[in-house]
Amino acid sequence: MDVSLGYPDAEGDYSDTRYFENVPVTDTSYFSMNTRKEQWVELKQDGDGDGVFEKSYSAKFNSSAVDSGERTRNMLLIVLAVLLAVWLGLHIFNACRRYRRSRFCSQCGAEVKSSQNFCAKCGAPVQKIPLVDFGIIGYPKEKKGFKITKIVFTCIFGLTAVAGILLYRSPACTVYRQLMDSQYQSAERIYENAVRDTLVNEKYFDILSDVYLMRVEQAEEQGTISEAEAQEAYDAAAGLTD
Numbered sequence: 001m002d003v004s005l006g007y008p009d010a011e012g013d014y015s016d017t018r019y020f021e022n023v024p025v026t027d028t029s030y031f032s033m034n035t036r037k038e039q040w041v042e043l044k045q046d047g048d049g050d051g052v053f054e055k056s057y058s059a060k061f062n063s064s065a066v067d068s069g070e071r072t073r074n075m076l077l078i079v080l081a082v083l084l085a086v087w088l089g090l091h092i093f094n095a096c097r098r099y100r101r102s103r104f105c106s107q108c109g110a111e112v113k114s115s116q117n118f119c120a121k122c123g124a125p126v127q128k129i130p131l132v133d134f135g136i137i138g139y140p141k142e143k144k145g146f147k148i149t150k151i152v153f154t155c156i157f158g159l160t161a162v163a164g165i166l167l168y169r170s171p172a173c174t175v176y177r178q179l180m181d182s183q184y185q186s187a188e189r190i191y192e193n194a195v196r197d198t199l200v201n202e203k204y205f206d207i208l209s210d211v212y213l214m215r216v217e218q219a220e221e222q223g224t225i226s227e228a229e230a231q232e233a234y235d236a237a238a239g240l241t242d
């Protein structure tokens with residue numbers, strides 16, 4: 001299947017077209033597309049009709065679509081590369097500081113050589129500071145309490161991130177996003193297949209539907225959507241939970 005989506009400019013020319021080419025289609029395929037003009041327009045595919053979009057293609061300004069999974073992986077790689085660079089940078093910076101510190105006596109401040117065991121001036125033992133210690137950034141005197149706090153915060157951060165991803169990817173949230181994109185049929189199908197009569201998702205969607213109604217109300221007040229569009233949005237939300 002080939003799909004293209006064009007956006008007319010002020011002169012009425014289709015100056016921005018997004019192409020989705022050779023998208024595989026099966027008898028049970030459902031598609032959903034966010035048609036709002038955004039940096040990335042996304043075509044989502046539910047191949048087996050179970051209400052979960054397994055595949056997604058995204059296309060930017062005047063371009064052919066790429067596999068969204070690949071796009072996410074590429075972005076993750078970039079983030080990882082940046083993190084690695086920061087981590088390495090910190091260690092190099094730290095090694096320089098350690099090197100400078102290791103050249104002077106910690107007692108009297110006289111210059112010492114790394115081959116000396118004792119300071120020639122005051123006789124204090126020369127501290128052997130390893131230049132690189134991949135376990136700790138900073139000097140090797142880290143308080144135990146601080147370490148535990150660090151571990152606890154890392155765990156909390158990790159769990160929050162995982163919970164966030166799970167909540168975002170849940171069918172209830174997918175229905176919410178479909179409603180926000182005015183994809184009412186698709187929202188209804190996913191609701192019937194994956195949210196209705198489920199313990200957690202149904203409750204979660206109750207909360208999300210309140211948020212949705214609030215946002216529709218807001219958009220209506222601000223005049224970004226017409227009264228008729230708002231009514232359609234209200235009806236769609238009410239129709240789901242009937």
Ligand SMILES: [Zn+2]
Nearest residue numbers: 105108119122
């Ligand atoms: Zn000394």
